Amino acid sequence: MKKIINSPETVVEDMLRGIVAANPQLALAEGMSVIYRKEMSKKVGLVSGGGSGHEPAHAGYVGRGMLDAAVSGNVFSSPDPERILEAIKRADSGKGVLLIIKNYSGDCMNFTMAQELAEMEDIEVDYVIVRDDVAVEDSLHSTGRRGIAGTVFVHKICGAMAETGGSLEQVKAVAEKTIANVRSIGMALSSCTIPAIGKPGFALAEDEMEIGMGIHGEPGVGRCKIMPAKELAEVMLDRIIRDFDKDGGIGGEVSLMVNGYGATPLMELFILNAEVGNILHEKGVTIYKTYVGNYMTALDMAGSSITLLRMDEELKSLLDAVVDTPALKGGA
Amino acid sequence: MKKIINSPETVVEDMLRGIVAANPQLALAEGMSVIYRKEMSKKVGLVSGGGSGHEPAHAGYVGRGMLDAAVSGNVFSSPDPERILEAIKRADSGKGVLLIIKNYSGDCMNFTMAQELAEMEDIEVDYVIVRDDVAVEDSLHSTGRRGIAGTVFVHKICGAMAETGGSLEQVKAVAEKTIANVRSIGMALSSCTIPAIGKPGFALAEDEMEIGMGIHGEPGVGRCKIMPAKELAEVMLDRIIRDFDKDGGIGGEVSLMVNGYGATPLMELFILNAEVGNILHEKGVTIYKTYVGNYMTALDMAGSSITLLRMDEELKSLLDAVVDTPALKGGA
Amino acid sequence: MSLELTSHDYVEYINRAAAKIASEGEYITELDAATGDGDHWTNINSGFKSLVSIGDDLAKMPIGDMFKKIGMTLMSSVGGSSGALYGSAYIAVAKALKDNVSIKIVDIQTIYCEMFAAIKKRGKVEAGQKTMIDAICPAIEVLKKAGEDCYSEKETLLMMKNAAIDGAQDTKYMEAVRGRAYYQKGKGVGHLDPGAVSMSMLIASFADYCIDKISV
Amino acid sequence: MSLELTSHDYVEYINRAAAKIASEGEYITELDAATGDGDHWTNINSGFKSLVSIGDDLAKMPIGDMFKKIGMTLMSSVGGSSGALYGSAYIAVAKALKDNVSIKIVDIQTIYCEMFAAIKKRGKVEAGQKTMIDAICPAIEVLKKAGEDCYSEKETLLMMKNAAIDGAQDTKYMEAVRGRAYYQKGKGVGHLDPGAVSMSMLIASFADYCIDKISV
Numbered sequence A, B: 001m002k003k004i005i006n007s008p009e010t011v012v013e014d015m016l017r018g019i020v021a022a023n024p025q026l027a028l029a030e031g032m033s034v035i036y037r038k039e040m041s042k043k044v045g046l047v048s049g050g051g052s053g054h055e056p057a058h059a060g061y062v063g064r065g066m067l068d069a070a071v072s073g074n075v076f077s078s079p080d081p082e083r084i085l086e087a088i089k090r091a092d093s094g095k096g097v098l099l100i101i102k103n104y105s106g107d108c109m110n111f112t113m114a115q116e117l118a119e120m121e122d123i124e125v126d127y128v129i130v131r132d133d134v135a136v137e138d139s140l141h142s143t144g145r146r147g148i149a150g151t152v153f154v155h156k157i158c159g160a161m162a163e164t165g166g167s168l169e170q171v172k173a174v175a176e177k178t179i180a181n182v183r184s185i186g187m188a189l190s191s192c193t194i195p196a197i198g199k200p201g202f203a204l205a206e207d208e209m210e211i212g213m214g215i216h217g218e219p220g221v222g223r224c225k226i227m228p229a230k231e232l233a234e235v236m237l238d239r240i241i242r243d244f245d246k247d248g249g250i251g252g253e254v255s256l257m258v259n260g261y262g263a264t265p266l267m268e269l270f271i272l273n274a275e276v277g278n279i280l281h282e283k284g285v286t287i288y289k290t291y292v293g294n295y296m297t298a299l300d301m302a303g304s305s306i307t308l309l310r311m312d313e314e315l316k317s318l319l320d321a322v323v324d325t326p327a328l329k330g331g332a
Numbered sequence C, D: 001m002s003l004e005l006t007s008h009d010y011v012e013y014i015n016r017a018a019a020k021i022a023s024e025g026e027y028i029t030e031l032d033a034a035t036g037d038g039d040h041w042t043n044i045n046s047g048f049k050s051l052v053s054i055g056d057d058l059a060k061m062p063i064g065d066m067f068k069k070i071g072m073t074l075m076s077s078v079g080g081s082s083g084a085l086y087g088s089a090y091i092a093v094a095k096a097l098k099d100n101v102s103i104k105i106v107d108i109q110t111i112y113c114e115m116f117a118a119i120k121k122r123g124k125v126e127a128g129q130k131t132m133i134d135a136i137c138p139a140i141e142v143l144k145k146a147g148e149d150c151y152s153e154k155e156t157l158l159m160m161k162n163a164a165i166d167g168a169q170d171t172k173y174m175e176a177v178r179g180r181a182y183y184q185k186g187k188g189v190g191h192l193d194p195g196a197v198s199m200s201m202l203i204a205s206f207a208d209y210c211i212d213k214i215s216v
């Protein structure tokens, strides 16, 4: 394993120090792995988090127009309820707090346990669970779909809604609307290496890739030969579009995120973006806004995910609202 | 070689399509690999460019507050004078154009040839050459220092100066001032793979890293065992500080860029940033502003560079000016 | 001599269990890498390391407080799914045994029944869905049966141990419904569940410790 | 028969040279990977492929125009340092031979002298600094000497070829002053300069072509 780290045991702690060092407007709740805005806002609080290794998620989205606090667990491990409670407290200005949870067993359990603890302290807490990964069958009786890069859209849109003074109920409603309209699919060219383990989680042959990869190096749904970017875009989009078809179709206008998993350079993401754009264009779908970059990563995994969000006027104006966070800035 | 591409021959073309697809405010001069602002600004034009493979540099810095046009050569190969001339024309609104060149033989030759061509067409063109890499001895009788991530600071500061209506002379002066005050040093954990070649340019053993790495996979100045982030930060900063010492010292206040080379995840960059911040703090140096991310990459190389820019009041206000480009936004 | 464990004894067991877990790093990691994200061993190992580090304190606590402290410690130091689940499990045990002054053979059935119920509730799972409870469930059945059929304590403990180990092995043929293995094409069929395997190791260690204790 | 090449002949040489370059991909790439960025072969190869593709047009042009077109084509299709340098070199040749109707043995000296001067100027280099001109420089010396000493055309061409090849080999012991090898710790000492090697291949191909031509 080759990484710029001090030791596998201290990666999360060291990283969090590095984030606040680079962003003096943020603070770190020592020993709690919670990063929050120094200046507390008078609005519904937004908290997200989960295992580390997805940088810039989630601490990179703390700031005006997005989250109020982010809580980090160990690499790929959900943070415990105590830490999540700390994040809730850092985000709560009396208007209630919404937890934005990515759908993983661990996160769901720990975040809802934290909610119970917070309610015992009279903090109003509600939550939404993002489940955008179409590689997994959706179902109420199982774990259901994972939450992946689509979560960033939920952060952005809820953040804008909260910033305009929306109530907890309203913020939750627009979160649910976003969740209902967002779909993602991932792929990997290589595995990632968890620092504490020191070697890649699985092996892919020199000419293989895996479709339906999540953001923890969990095996995907199908291994196949690597293919040209154009074909890859087709295969990935096809899965998303077929899923939209079960729910009213892709519609006329979407926003697009081509997300890198950590070790894939921007050059390749832009190439994929060009092909995705072409296909959507051919299908008569307008792209409202495009995001290309590393937004929700899986350590040093090479690969990417594609996310589509069906747009309406409300989502457009919320997506366009100004943000000021380490990872998203301006009219992003 | 595993990459998300269509074919090695078309990577640059495909990527440029992807960049404009994601950024409707930018346009591509077809066949010329030039990306420029659709809306031409009435100010001194700023052009940069060079070989591809350094994304988001340089097209990602085209926009309000930074460049007017960026020209791309093949991967790691300087663009030819004709294309550079095209970029100059796209940037010229009659107030003259400044070329920001990274110091490589190829770029210097091709950009100055383009300058000659432009002058034949009565466009006023001047240029500056960025040479921030302290791994290389500086000298007038040789190629001298390479231009690496410090170039982004030059883009940002010149862009802000031009936007305020500065003359070509003034913009050039502030560029030279920035160049005189910026120093960088790189390191690599792995080589990168040029698509047309299909295999890594060199090999590093499982426990080796290379200090003084440029951004083209050129061999660095010293190979050594991998070391903890704290030590790495010391070694890298030491080279920069010793170089500042030859020229008045590091001073009391710097801006810092911890740049990823393409395959290194943000987690590791933040860890390095934490250590760099600690050392500067111990030395009593204030950090005015910190940038952590992939700003000047070398394809899929794992590694990073550290850049320090000595600050004064003028540079501070220019660095703080609002930008709106694909890669830098807001009060970045 | 019939079984009667103090807090001090239970901490001795924790130390043994921690050593066992520590020694199985590669095996458990590989199991989780095959169907999950590969961190189950680091999670559970760091949890037991934390318990060992507070062993002196734990040994001095009343049984109920000790279990609660174990639960809180695991919850905050294991992380992930298993942190929440082990945390909930031990806290449930703490409630059930809050008035106990020692742990006898009958209490063992209570312990595992409470754990089973707490994990089921927190994890929204049933037996047979390829999770850690599939190591507990057969152990409980054996304990119930042994109680009815009047086996010796030693026999009971041995049977419990084997049932847990077999239960973990049986997860190989189960389809995952919760947890990460669910994301796999084959729902993890053909692979052991890492959480069930580590749970079976803990149950086996406990059985071994108790047997040693009554064999003295 | 003494040497006299038409544009058509020169294009024939270009085709041969392109084939030679195409066949040396791995070798040249490795040389540039050792001291530079590994792209010299792809650069130069794509340039000669472009020349081959416009061969029919080139063959019909007057000598001067042909050289100019070659220069412009290389400049825009090779890229990098070598594009600018080869471009400048051929454009300089075009100027010097603009009134020529053919290329004779005396013109060869002019060609390489012009190239040498143009590259020196554009690249701000001197002979002995580990660049492509270190293949041209010894070739020019041989041509001058051969002119004075009245060697046969064939002898002259053979000597030129060998001098270029030796010149490229000699770069092994030179320290780089310009170009990427300069960035290396040892300034590239111990490694051949890729640009000098490819230049020597082109000179050697040209000599071979001319020898074939006069041997018919």
Ligand SMILES: Nc1ncnc2c1ncn2[C@@H]1O[C@H](COP(=O)(O)OP(=O)(O)O)[C@@H](O)[C@H]1O
Residues within 6 Å of the ligand: A076, A077, A078, A105, A106, C032, C036, C037, C038, C039, C040, C041, C043, C044, C079, C080, C081, C082, C083, C085, C119, C122, C123, C124, C125, C130, C131, C132, C133, C178, C179, C180, C193, C194, C195, C196
């Ligand atoms: N909902 C659940 N209910 C019961 N057990 C579960 C559940 N989800 C996961 N598990 C157990 O947790 C184990 C994985 O634990 P671990 O790897 O530590 O956490 P994570 O899945 O968060 O990485 C699985 O093997 C399974 O036994």
Ligand SMILES: Nc1ncnc2c1ncn2[C@@H]1O[C@H](COP(=O)(O)OP(=O)(O)O)[C@@H](O)[C@H]1O
Residues within 6 Å of the ligand: B076, B077, B078, B105, B106, D032, D036, D037, D038, D039, D040, D041, D043, D044, D079, D080, D081, D082, D083, D085, D119, D122, D123, D124, D125, D130, D131, D132, D133, D178, D179, D180, D193, D194, D195, D196
């Ligand atoms: N300033 C210069 N003057 C003369 N030749 C040079 C100069 N810089 C580089 N070269 C030649 O160019 C060769 C490298 O060409 P190439 O790899 O195509 O370009 P780049 O260095 O831009 O990647 C070197 O081996 C050397 O012979």
Ligand SMILES: [Mg+2]
Residues within 6 Å of the ligand: A051, A075, A076, A077, A078, C037, C039, C040, C080, C081
């Ligand atoms: Mg995990």
Ligand SMILES: [Mg+2]
Residues within 6 Å of the ligand: B051, B075, B076, B077, B078, D037, D039, D040, D080, D081
């Ligand atoms: Mg090059």
Ligand SMILES: [Mg+2]
Residues within 6 Å of the ligand: C032, C036, C037, C038, C039, C040, C080
């Ligand atoms: Mg796991």
Ligand SMILES: [Mg+2]
Residues within 6 Å of the ligand: D032, D036, D037, D038, D039, D040, D080
């Ligand atoms: Mg080269």
